[in-house]
């Protein structure tokens with residue numbers, strides 16, 4: 001038997017996804033961090049990724065001002081900091097000061113990278129679409145940097161990197177099958 005879920009629950013049994021921490025910066029030059037579950041690569045050549053950000057987020061206004069973002073991927077060791085960046089707004093707090101995360105300059109864009117994350121995709125917004133209650137920002141990846149220790153040849157060794165996967169605010173990481 002299969003049961004049909006009500007409208008407000010229709011996304012809930014979808015696949016669990018990777019959690020990322022995007023960095024953004026606005027006209028005042030103060031960078032912010034936002035935790036995102038809505039992240040997806042969408043083109044290989046050119047390299048494009050997309051993120052979904054609700055218009056009411058402080059980060060949404062910074063994206064509109066500057067048009068750049070960095071996708072930083074945290075390991076499960078950063079669960080606490082990642083969670084903080086998902087419950088507090090940069091309108092009210094300095095998430096860098098509160099989490100102790102370290103901003104390091106990016107190679108190609110204004111928002112900084114988060115040093116403690118293991119990979120960083122530096123993106124420039126090339127398209128923005130309103131999709132229901134979120135804006136889909138498509139970003140061209142201008143540079144990618146990664147901690148050497150998490151690479152196996154040219155691929156990410158996910159068992160070493162231990163990215164955060166989440167479903168309904170329950171956090172876990174990957175293991176061998």
Ligand SMILES: Cc1cc2nc3c(=O)[nH]c(=O)nc-3n(C[C@H](O)[C@H](O)[C@H](O)COP(=O)(O)O)c2cc1C
Nearest residue numbers: 035036037038052053054057058059086088089090
């Ligand atoms: C696991 C998780 C995933 C989230 N994913 C998104 C997302 O994809 N898009 C979004 O707009 N907000 C998402 N949020 C909520 C934002 O991270 C949260 O509202 C944050 O405080 C916004 O920060 P800001 O106001 O500084 O931009 C998510 C929250 C959690 C806990």
